[in-house]
Amino acid sequence: METRCVVFLDEASLPDEKKMILKVLHPYLDECKVAFVAVANKAFDAANANRMVCIYRSLPSEKDQHILAYGCLGLQIDNQQQRVNDRLKKIIDGLCQGYRWLLSTQSILQIYHDRDFIYMLRQLRFELTTTTDEQETRVDGITPLSLLHALEENFNGISKEKFEELIQIFFEAVKKECPDFRLPSQRRNIPTILHQSMKLDSVRRRLYGRYKLIIDESEDESAVRLLAQSGVLDLDQNKTVVFRMSDFPDDVNNELRNVEILSTIKLCMETGKTILMINTGRIHGSLYDVFNQNFSIMATGDNRKIWSKVAIGPKTIDVIVHEDFQCIVHINRNEFKEIPAPFLSRFQKYSLSIQDFYQIRLAKLLIEEQRLMKKVEQKAQSFIEHVGQQYFYGLSSNTLYSCLLELIEKNDEEER
Structure with missing residues (x-):
């Protein structure tokens, strides 16, 4: 039986185009002696594209997203033996809609992709509860707090203000389907999120721990x-x-x-x-x-x-x-x-940022100490604005909070 070698190049857009690394492929593509398949997230330059058949994958449709969401949650669409709670169906619809809104929002940095959405859904899979009787299996269980935690771990990496906007996008989309799905008021700080994420057990880490x-x-x-x-x-x-x-x-x-x-x-x-x-x-x-x-x-x-x-x-x-x-x-x-x-x-x-850690340490102080530190911060900011930042050598946006953080640390050392 005749066989042919097939070369599969994943994420072929990663090599630096300026260095023309993919130029070594030209003789192989011209002679067609080796089958070649490449997957990339952007089009190749003309020299490479003209030597192959280019197939462009369109953005996922709403139906595609629903199939993806159900699959990541371990559910099957229209399964007679597995009955998905009506509320859960609406929440899934809201999550898909929220993700589409996020991709079309220009005010938030476009750094998120389908993989972030997939890992968020995988994390939510652990929040589902299953009840079984003789005839069918019923599934429900995504709560506002579990969704917030999944967003904190999979859609972060931006400023606090932009992250709050991102949270609102998802919760507004879900709330449109389930009016009583309210955004929790509590937030975890970044060190807490990191610490908890790195302590996952092996089962959870394999499924959604990047x-x-x-x-x-x-x-x-x-x-x-x-x-x-x-x-x-x-x-x-x-x-x-x-x-x-x-x-x-x-x-x-x-x-x-x-x-x-x-x-x-x-x-x-x-x-x-x-x-x-x-x-x-x-x-x-x-x-x-x-x-x-x-x-x-x-x-x-x-x-x-x-x-x-x-x-x-x-x-x-x-x-x-x-x-x-x-x-x-x-x-x-x-x-x-x-x-x-x-x-x-x-x-x-x-x-x-240093400001994030300063706010975390500030929140742990006594109320009187917090007021004192806020006054020091206000006075320092006022002094810098009055004199002019350009007259302070090496002063950056982090300098003030670095000094305030060191002040808190020295105070802690003295109390010990």
Whole structure:
């Protein structure tokens, strides 16, 4: 029987077009000796597009979204043996409508994709309750609080004001179907969300627990230090390993150094440590399957092993992934626009600033101390505006809150 080799290139738009990396494909595409299928989130340039048949996938229809939503929630449409509660049907309709509204909203940064919606639905799947009798199975159970928590974990990464707008979009859409579906007043802060998300059990983590992308609003990696202070990160070397890569020319072109870092990451994956990656964009391509959680699972009896692929140098090797392995990628806000959309969709995204941590610490103070700190903040802001920010060397939007946060920390040390 005749066979042909088929090359499948996933997310083919990720290679840098300016470097013309895909040009090596031209002779293979021209000769047609090898079957080639590529999936990309944007059109190729003319040189590549003219050598292949291009099929454009349209945006999902309302029916497609409903099928997707029911599937992610573990439900079947029009199943006679599984009766979905009428209220739950309306909530699902509202969630699909809210997602469509979000995609068409220009005031919110367009960083969300179908994968974020899918993982939100997977998380909500754990909130469903099932009751069974002799004739049918009934399913219901998405509450306002569970929806809020799912949004906090899967549709974050923007400012508080914009996130509140995003929440309103979803809840207004659901409320249109269920008038009594009210938005809860309580909110979790980012460190709490991160801490709870990283403590998920293995079953939940496999279904909806993505790795984390920290968007640092400061320019000095303050978010890393603050995550350690808040208990989200344990910087004990036996539990967490921090990887930093420099931008010096000798380091940028040092392939040996890249291989050393990837080898250490491989060991962390096998032993179940948490890794924090700072300025590591040069090796992200080697960890494509890891970030994508494209795992192979081998089970023998009670033992289960998870495998993923890591590209080290010119070779791709299979690596065991421990159940407790966690990955946090740190980027600065000014790098955000340069990051490809497929990369963003792999992570739970969180925006962190010194002001966020200051507000968290402020809320834990006594009422009198809170009033005092607010007066200090107001006076300092007034003084800066009166003199002029340009006359303070190195003053940024984070400087004031960094000083106020240090003042609270010193006060805590004195009380001890």
